[in-house]
Amino acid sequence: MIVDYCLHVRAVVVVVVAALIAASCAADDSAPGADVTVFAAASLTAAFTELGDAFSDVDPDVAITFSFAGSSDLAAQIVEGAPADVFASADLANMARVADAGAASGSPTVFATNTAEIIVEAGNPKGIAGVADLADDELVVVQCAPQVPCGAYAEQVLATAGVDITPDSFEASVSGVVTKVTLGEADAGIVYRTDVLAAGGGAEGVVIPDDINVVADYPVAVTSGSSNPDGANRFIEFVQSDAGRAVLASYGFGAP
Amino acid sequence: MTRRGRRVGLPFPALLLAGIAIAFFALPLVGLLWRAPWSSAWTYLTEDTALTALRLSLVTSLCATALSIVFGVPLAWLLARVDFPGRGAVRALCLLSMVLPPVVGGVALFFALGRRGVVGQYLDEWFGITLPFTTAGVVVAQTFVAMPFLVITVEAALRQLDPRLDDASRTLGASRWYTFRRVTLPAIRPALIAGAVLAWARAFGEFGATITFAGNFPGTTQTMPLAVFLSLETNPEEAVVLALVMIAVSFAVLAGLRDRWFGAAAQPAGAAT
Numbered sequence: 001m002i003v004d005y006c007l008h009v010r011a012v013v014v015v016v017v018a019a020l021i022a023a024s025c026a027a028d029d030s031a032p033g034a035d036v037t038v039f040a041a042a043s044l045t046a047a048f049t050e051l052g053d054a055f056s057d058v059d060p061d062v063a064i065t066f067s068f069a070g071s072s073d074l075a076a077q078i079v080e081g082a083p084a085d086v087f088a089s090a091d092l093a094n095m096a097r098v099a100d101a102g103a104a105s106g107s108p109t110v111f112a113t114n115t116a117e118i119i120v121e122a123g124n125p126k127g128i129a130g131v132a133d134l135a136d137d138e139l140v141v142v143q144c145a146p147q148v149p150c151g152a153y154a155e156q157v158l159a160t161a162g163v164d165i166t167p168d169s170f171e172a173s174v175s176g177v178v179t180k181v182t183l184g185e186a187d188a189g190i191v192y193r194t195d196v197l198a199a200g201g202g203a204e205g206v207v208i209p210d211d212i213n214v215v216a217d218y219p220v221a222v223t224s225g226s227s228n229p230d231g232a233n234r235f236i237e238f239v240q241s242d243a244g245r246a247v248l249a250s251y252g253f254g255a256p
Numbered sequence: 257m258t259r260r261g262r263r264v265g266l267p268f269p270a271l272l273l274a275g276i277a278i279a280f281f282a283l284p285l286v287g288l289l290w291r292a293p294w295s296s297a298w299t300y301l302t303e304d305t306a307l308t309a310l311r312l313s314l315v316t317s318l319c320a321t322a323l324s325i326v327f328g329v330p331l332a333w334l335l336a337r338v339d340f341p342g343r344g345a346v347r348a349l350c351l352l353s354m355v356l357p358p359v360v361g362g363v364a365l366f367f368a369l370g371r372r373g374v375v376g377q378y379l380d381e382w383f384g385i386t387l388p389f390t391t392a393g394v395v396v397a398q399t400f401v402a403m404p405f406l407v408i409t410v411e412a413a414l415r416q417l418d419p420r421l422d423d424a425s426r427t428l429g430a431s432r433w434y435t436f437r438r439v440t441l442p443a444i445r446p447a448l449i450a451g452a453v454l455a456w457a458r459a460f461g462e463f464g465a466t467i468t469f470a471g472n473f474p475g476t477t478q479t480m481p482l483a484v485f486l487s488l489e490t491n492p493e494e495a496v497v498l499a500l501v502m503i504a505v506s507f508a509v510l511a512g513l514r515d516r517w518f519g520a521a522a523q524p525a526g527a528a529t
Contacts, residue, residue: 072489140389142471147489168389169471170478172485176467179363184372185388 035063036231037083039074041090041218043114043174043194047251048088054247055238062231070173071149078103078223085226086235088218090114091149095219105229108221111240113254115213116153117193118206119181126187128206131161134188142177142186145170150177153214154190161212178203192216194252217256288500293493300497308475309483310501313460316391316479320398320459321406321452328406328455329448333440335407336414347411351404361400362468369396370469393470394477398459405458406451413447414440453513457506 040048045068052064067074067084075094078084079101087104088111089095095108120128126139134141143165144151151170158165168186171177177189182202196205220239222232238244245255266274293300300306335347353361369376369387379385387393421443425435441448463481470477472486480502488495 070489076488076492145472145486145489147486167473169473170486171472172467172482172489176471179468180388180471183363183366183370185366185370 035065036085036228036235037065037067038086038088038235039067039069039078039082039084040086040088041071041074042068043090043192044068044088044218046198047194047248047253050251051239051244051247054243055235058238058243059234062228062234064235072097078225081225083225083227084223085228085232086220087223088220088239090216090218092217092219093149095221098223099221103224104221105224105226106222108219109236109240110217110256111220111236111244112218112248113256114192114194114216114218114252115254116150116157116190116208116216117196118188118208119178119191119196119199119203120188120206121181121184122201122204124204124206128188130206131157131163131190131208131212134158134165134190135163137166139187140185141165141167142169142171142180142189143167144174144177144190145172148173149216150174150191153216156214157190157208157212160214192252197252215254218253285503288496288503292496292500296493297497297500300494301501305474305478305483305487306498306501309478309480309498310505312391312394312475312478313480313502314505316394316398317402317456317459317462319395320402321456323395323399324403324406324455324459325448325452328403328451329410331403332407332410332414333436336411337419350407353401354404354408358401358462358464358466359468362397362465365397365400365465365469388469389471389473389477391470391476394466394479397465397469398462401462401465402455402459405454406448409447409451409454410444413444417443449513453510457510460506461502 038048038052045066048066048068052066055062055064069077071089071091071094074082074084074087075089075097078087078098087095087098089098089108092108095104098104099108118128118131118134120126126133128134128139133139143154146152146155150173167189169176169180171180171189174191174195177186177191178195178199180186181189182199188206190208193205196203220236222229222236226232239248249255331350335343335350340346356364365373366376366388367373369379371377371380371386371388376387379387387396417440421439422435425439426432430438461481462479463485466477466479467482467485472478472482480498484495484498484502487498
């Protein structure tokens with residue numbers, strides 16, 4: 001009997017320990033109410049990180065946490081109920097996806113713009129002067145896939161310019177294009193102006209003239225599931241203030 | 257106690273935990289099946305993108321498995337049987353790609369085999385071979401992340417194998433190669449199969465190193481996981497269908513493995529886990 005009892009106790013202990021391990025692995029440090037979680041497009045990483053620091057100086061009561069990823073990933077996460085307070089998208093389509101699902105509160109406002117630019121290796125060793133040069137089959141050209149915003153913009157630019165190119169790869173994200181060009185594995189690609197600036201000395205840009213270029217609008221909105229809509233609105237106001245605009249401009253973003 | 261009796265006699269807590277583990281693996285699959293757009297599934301499946309990507313995935317993952325066996329078995333044998341200084345470091349080095357984030361692995365492959373890489377620049381200069389953005393590049397990326405699974409499995413089996421079996425064969429006059437082929441290899445067969453399957457599964461599902469090192473171009477380098485990832489951007493329905501195709505193929509292969517392949521040889525297949 002006693003042996004049986006002991007075995008029983010041991011069995012319970014094993015299960016409890018397993019449950020505790022599972023629970024402690026999942027232990028979350030979820031935030032108190034004053035926090036604002038900002039889901040922002042990957043291309044905003046550097047600019048928003050600096051904006052977050054600046055915001056905490058003027059509004060120390062609200063702690064900002066960022067989650068940076070591709071706009072479509074973020075949109076999907078928000079639609080599935082991720083705990084975001086603010087969504088800043090790199091395109092209108094993904095913001096529309098969130099709004100259509102009833103996950104955005106109020107109407108989104110465009111807070112910044114971006115334009116397309118050709119990224120080439122530092123020093124432009126292949127002497128690429130414009131979009132037409134990308135049609136050269138000798139060049140290794142990488143492009144964003146048409147499914148992601150930067151690819152859609154690149155296609156628009158090429159179509160407007162009447163240039164037909166066969167890229168060597170359709171990258172899943174703009175960072176894929178930047179990486180391959182800065183590493184010297186690809187000769188050129190079409191990315192955002194802000195990406196060229198962010199690449200620093202590793203790459204340089206070839207400007208695409210305004211008449212064939214596109215302007216990407218960056219909208220921002222408070223989510224309908226926000227636990228701190230007041231703090232979220234204060235952050236959005238700060239982004240659109242003169243101080244916020246100045247930070248965005250220093251990373252290559254244009255004013256709406 | 258009979259074998260059957262032992263199975264039924266599994267203690268209750270172990271059974272409960274195992275049940276939770278099964279649910280943990282089954283639920284995401286149920287989720288996919290639940291969200292799958294069954295009415296339009298056939299349209300997505302018969303699209304060129306899906307078929308091309310599936311064919312490319314099968315070809316490249318099988319090539320990667322073959323390369324893993326050809327190079328991995330001798331490597332496992334070296335690690336298990338030859339006592340040389342720095343063996344631990346060499347083993348760690350060869351298993352590193354298992355823990356490396358695949359995207360980092362892809363960038364590292366650029367540094368090694370890209371057209372500016374340590375070795376790659378000479379491949380380009382002397383032979384005109386450039387691996388990035390080619391199907392061969394996909395196979396290289398997949399082999400890089402998949403081979404360790406075979407090596408670690410086969411090495412464990414070789415370590416459990418009594419070396420006196422080999423010695424006996426040798427004293428009976430068999431050559432080294434004959435001994436390896438007729439004594440060692442059959443004895444580690446379960447582990448070799450398990451390792452090859454693990455390596456194949458890893459290669460078949462490989463994403464990060466592939467898209468980084470080989471890029472993404474339909475028919476040349478766009479494997480199934482890449483196609484799934486990209487369709488997720490614009491058409492989640494299509495992504496779910498493509499993912500289910502991958503799962504069906506993998507499930508057929510894994511479920512088709514007979515238990516006896518893992519356990520029937522002279523050696524217990526402890527390494528198969």
